[in-house]
Amino acid sequence: MSDESAGPREPGPLRLRKSEFPPARTLIMAIVNRTPDSFYRPGITWDHQKAMERVHEIVAEGADILDVGGVPAKPGDEVTVTEEIRRTVPFIEAVRAAYPDLVISVDTFRHEVGRAACEAGADLLNDTWGGWDPRLAEVAAEFGVGIVCSHAGGLPPRTRPFRIAYEDVMTDVLEHVLSLAAKAERAGVDEARIIIDPAHDFGKNSWHSLEISRRLGEMTATGWPVLLSASHKDFVGETLGTSVDNRLAGTLAVAAVGAWLGARVFRVHNVTETRQALDVVGAIRGDVVPARMIRGLA
Amino acid sequence: MIAAAAVCPSPPLLARELTGRALVLPELRAACASAVTRLLAAGPGVVVVVGGGDATKSWDPGDRLDLSAWAPALGRRGTPGLPLALGLGAMLLDAAGYTGRRILQAVGAAEPAAACLELGASLPAEARRVALLVMGDASARRSPAAPGHFDERAGPFDLAVEQAFRDGDMATLAGLDATLANDLMATGRPAWQVLAGALRAGPAPTGEVLYADAPFGVGYLVAVLD
Numbered sequence: 001m002s003d004e005s006a007g008p009r010e011p012g013p014l015r016l017r018k019s020e021f022p023p024a025r026t027l028i029m030a031i032v033n034r035t036p037d038s039f040y041r042p043g044i045t046w047d048h049q050k051a052m053e054r055v056h057e058i059v060a061e062g063a064d065i066l067d068v069g070g071v072p073a074k075p076g077d078e079v080t081v082t083e084e085i086r087r088t089v090p091f092i093e094a095v096r097a098a099y100p101d102l103v104i105s106v107d108t109f110r111h112e113v114g115r116a117a118c119e120a121g122a123d124l125l126n127d128t129w130g131g132w133d134p135r136l137a138e139v140a141a142e143f144g145v146g147i148v149c150s151h152a153g154g155l156p157p158r159t160r161p162f163r164i165a166y167e168d169v170m171t172d173v174l175e176h177v178l179s180l181a182a183k184a185e186r187a188g189v190d191e192a193r194i195i196i197d198p199a200h201d202f203g204k205n206s207w208h209s210l211e212i213s214r215r216l217g218e219m220t221a222t223g224w225p226v227l228l229s230a231s232h233k234d235f236v237g238e239t240l241g242t243s244v245d246n247r248l249a250g251t252l253a254v255a256a257v258g259a260w261l262g263a264r265v266f267r268v269h270n271v272t273e274t275r276q277a278l279d280v281v282g283a284i285r286g287d288v289v290p291a292r293m294i295r296g297l298a
Numbered sequence: 299m300i301a302a303a304a305v306c307p308s309p310p311l312l313a314r315e316l317t318g319r320a321l322v323l324p325e326l327r328a329a330c331a332s333a334v335t336r337l338l339a340a341g342p343g344v345v346v347v348v349g350g351g352d353a354t355k356s357w358d359p360g361d362r363l364d365l366s367a368w369a370p371a372l373g374r375r376g377t378p379g380l381p382l383a384l385g386l387g388a389m390l391l392d393a394a395g396y397t398g399r400r401i402l403q404a405v406g407a408a409e410p411a412a413a414c415l416e417l418g419a420s421l422p423a424e425a426r427r428v429a430l431l432v433m434g435d436a437s438a439r440r441s442p443a444a445p446g447h448f449d450e451r452a453g454p455f456d457l458a459v460e461q462a463f464r465d466g467d468m469a470t471l472a473g474l475d476a477t478l479a480n481d482l483m484a485t486g487r488p489a490w491q492v493l494a495g496a497l498r499a500g501p502a503p504t505g506e507v508l509y510a511d512a513p514f515g516v517g518y519l520v521a522v523l524d
Contacts, residue, residue: 286371292320297310297368298438298445298514 153203349383418495434486444515
């Protein structure tokens with residue numbers, strides 16, 4: 001590991017907007033994409049009104065964070081900076097007006113978009129493409145918001161892995177995300193607002209994604225809050241041999257294993273189901289007090 | 299002499315930590331707290347907690363319930379092996395702020411009526427004013443959802459016990475059929491008979507039933523006798 005990597009730290013509170021979340025608290029980041037062509041239920045929240053309705057739903061279901069994206073991960077028609085801002089920023093403004101306390105994340109790889117989103121009220125920059133634009137961290141520092149430090153295997157945004165191989169994928173993930181975390185800290189980002197993410201499927205084949213799922217404990221052992229983003233992704237589908245619409249159970253299994261291994265933020269499409277899975281894992285771990293226990297106790 | 303007696307059930311769910319986030323059966327909890335408050339208002343020199351256990355023996359007054367037997371996640375505290383009924387009785391006294399002298403007296407589940415009555419008869423001599431906190435449950439076969447499923451004899455059995463508390467009728471408690479009580483999973487039978495043994499020599503007490511219901515198929519009775 002290079003000297004520029006952030007070293008292990010004591011797990012501390014995760015600070016987002018005005019809230020501090022202790023290490024044992026799992027957070028749900030609900031996905032609402034402002035795209036016509038994302039991979040899961042494409043276009044379902046492309047319409048502004050539909051997207052707002054979805055926000056009302058995920059808030060009612062208990063989501064802790066809203067993640068707004070304006071560019072699909074897959075290759076496709078170019079989405080310019082202007083267009084990405086047009087898709088995401090007015091929406092973030094509207095959500096911020098409706099929900100003054102909701103933590104809003106913007107899923108972007110461009111600092112221009114990050115800046116406009118922060119001006120509109122975003123609290124977290126979800127840099128899924130692994131620091132492709134180093135100025136995103138500067139924006140996070142400038143606005144006092146958080147940043148997600150991800151691993152995309154060095155691939156440029158919106159590209160697919162082509163025969164990608166790692167000597168050891170988790171070592172590569174750790175080196176990269178800890179290096180990004182160190183850079184973010186040096187740029188002035190509050191260390192309690194930095195999250196690390198192995199980024200399942202980004203620059204990885206499905207074997208790699210299974211491996212980082214299995215070894216997620218190596219990431220949580222660093223003490224940095226770990227985000228797990230596996231919802232309906234290809235590695236789940238390839239593992240099960242199921243289409244994109246039949247991956248919820250597999251998604252929940254990945255979330256459960258991740259929660260058991262100490263992940264703290266879960267980026268998902270299904271809030272209620274994920275909350276239930278995480279609460280059961282939390283109760284098994286002893287982090288969550290069960291709702292109502294009667295069986296055998298009457 | 300016996301200054302007053304209170305009767306409470308002893309389901310584990312009375313321990314607040316065992317039910318999770320939900321406050322289960324607040325009315326039952328309130329009735330138990332009220333019964334203990336009235337018991338302590340008699341100004342006893344000692345409170346004898348009587349409850350069923352594996353064997354008839356007294357436990358150290360400082361013993362407390364080890365909840366980890368029911369919920370390992372809560373961690374080991376208290377005294378392993380302390381009978382549930384005694385632990386819950388101690389818990390009720392603690393909750394009421396009682397710090398005076400106490401005796402934790404277990405009575406064996408298989409103890410015949412005569413032995414229970416005899417044990418009870420020895421208790422008035424413990425102090426000038428003795429309070430009895432009798433921890434025991436009625437039938438666990440009150441409904442199809444009950445731990446022991448439904449038994450049609452359960453309702454009448456529990457009703458007879460309830461009526462005995464209401465009337466201060468110690469003879470009925472003394473005469474409870476141990477075999478029937480066992481069949482009906484009415485684990486309070488030995489403790490109630492200790493109560494009968496303690497009170498039946500004196501004037502018939504006045505009884506008041508504060509709670510009588512079986513919300514989970516187990517009969518819970520809360521009563522005060524003075």
